[in-house]
Amino acid sequence: MGMSSLGAGSGVLTQDLIDKLKNADKAQYVTPIDKKILKEKSQISAFGIDDALMDNLHDSALSLTQFGTFSSRVATSSVESVANVTANEGSDLQSFSLDVSQLATKETDESDSFGSATDKIATDDGSLTLDIKNAAGDVTSSYDIDYNADMTLTDLRDAINDKAGDELHASIVQVGDGDFRLFLNANKEGADQNFSITDNDGNLSDDNGASDGGTNLTDNMSTTVDGVNAKFKYNGQDIERSSNSITDLLSGVTIDLKSTGTTNIDVKQDRQKIEDKINNFIDKYNSAMFQLNQDTKSSQKEKERGIFSSSGTMRNMKREMQNLINSVGGTGGMLQDYGIKYGVDGRLSLDSEKLNEQLDKNPDNVKAFFQGGTFTNPDGTTTELKGAFNKIEEQVSKYSKFGGILDNYKNSMSHTLDSLETQKEKATKRLEAKYATMAKRWSAYDAMISKLNAASTTLTTMIDALAPQK
Incomplete structure (x- = not known):
């Protein structure tokens, strides 16, 4: 007799009865484990939120220990x-005045006129020297450039840029109809960028194509913009620099001159950065404490x-975080x-006015209190x-x-969850084995009962058949 016909013989030992008994055992041995597993998974999920909030709190506290927080500067003009x-x-x-x-x-020189950018610049082979001189007339850089009878004005421009491109830029400008000129533009500002071209072999062409010393590129080169130094007064003191971007006047301070005139400069502590970092810490602290209060209620x-x-x-972590704010402090205050x-709502807040009062009084003390020193x-x-x-930061x-x-x-x-999963697996296997065995036994019992019932029916039939013969 198969399992599907269980109960056919007895009418009692049915699969339905086995299922009911099995479910009763599951409720007693497996369901409690399931509830524990569900609780553990819920705790692990909730823990992920708390853990992330504590990481954020730690990072916000750590940022307030870093050098740049109280050493950042904001400069205004x-x-x-x-x-x-x-x-x-x-x-x-510091504060200071500038009177520019x-x-x-930047020095700019131009050649005399050429008829086109493809005009030949020389009648024969030779070389020219491009010198860069300082304000005193001393040569600070020198570049030799070879030329030949086929070199054009464009070729010369390219050769200059290739040789001296770190210090100047050569370009060709069409000033007017049939009027092309070579411009030499200094890359740096200042009075030490003066240009001159010397024809070493006398084979440069003039504007008529003759070879008479190359007046277009030598004698007739003219300055269109004179390279000069910046001049200004710093707190009344005369200062001169070769650049409008000044980095060597005050340590750590860069001054970019824009135009002539007077301005007052203030270099102050970047208090907005300090406030932003403190407010970030407060936000992270309040978020962490709100969640911990909910989770440990x-x-x-x-x-x-x-x-x-x-x-x-x-609970201990929540308590320590609550006590943290009131317990931190000492000689420098709280x-x-x-x-x-x-605040009255139990959340942290920042009184910017009080913070700024302390910064006005002694910014070094504020830094020492917050960061140490x-x-x-x-x-x-x-x-x-x-x-x-x-x-x-250390406590968090x-x-x-x-x-x-x-x-x-x-x-x-995680270990507890793994253990519970193992317990559930073992309990489930035990129940499956128990009721598989029970089903087999009941099937055998049911078969025996079915045979007895059949024998009883046969005997009854035989007795009933013999009865009329008496």
Whole structure:
């Protein structure tokens, strides 16, 4: 008798009964494990959010320990059309005036007129020398260029650019109808960029094609823009530089002169960057604490409990993060003294006015309090501070770092989930084996009962057949 006919003999030992018994056992041995697995998976999912929020909190605290936060500078010019200024991290905080009387210019020379860009420049082979001289007339660079009777004005332009392209640029400009000229344009500003061309062999052509020293490119070269240095007063002191971009006047400060005139320059601490980083930390802290409060919430009602309400690790982390703000501080004060405080809603906020008061009073002390360093006390003595955000970063890192508390907690949850999955698999196999055996036994019992029923029916029939003969 097959399993599909189970119960045909007895009418009692049916597959339906086995299924009911099996489901009852599953409810007792497998379903509780399923519930634990579901809870563990939910916790792992929720943990991923908390873990990411703690990483963000750590990164925001770490950024406040970095050099550039309190050393960044912002430079402003009262008249930007006169000069722009940029300042590197750590440059001195300062104010000064600039009175620009002359901008630096780039030297530009032009040749005499040629009939076209393809005019021949020489009657025979030879060479010319292009000299670059400083303001005193001394040659600072010299370039020899060979020519021949087939060289055109265009060829000469290309040869100059190939040889002396790092210092000047040669171009051909059509000034008028049948009037083409070679222009030499200095790459750098200043008075030390003066050009001259010397014909070494006397074979350069003049404007009539004759070979008389090449007056078009030598004697008749003229200056259209005189290269001069920039001149200005720095706080009343006369200064001269060869470029309009000045990097060597003040350490870490670049001044770009734009026009003549007067402007006032301020190099200040970039307070907006400081505020932005502190506000970023506050946002990340508030987000992390909101989620931790939700996840660790206690309640007598199961539906109102947080998913980590029974987790000592998560509750301890929340408690430490809550205490962090009030516990950080010491000789240099507390975070509240620098504008970082709890609001009535229990969230952190920044009082920008208080922060700026501290920065106005002593920016070095603010840096020391937040990042560590030498703090000057009211009595003039000094104290070495570790730095509030170094402490915060260190405390948060204890949880968020690779191999830290949260990593270990996650590994523990993953191990628990694996263990539960194994338990479920074993429990399911045991039930499958138990009820497979039960089905076989019941099938055998049912077959026996069926045979007995058949024998009983036969006997009854025989008895009934003999009865009328009595």
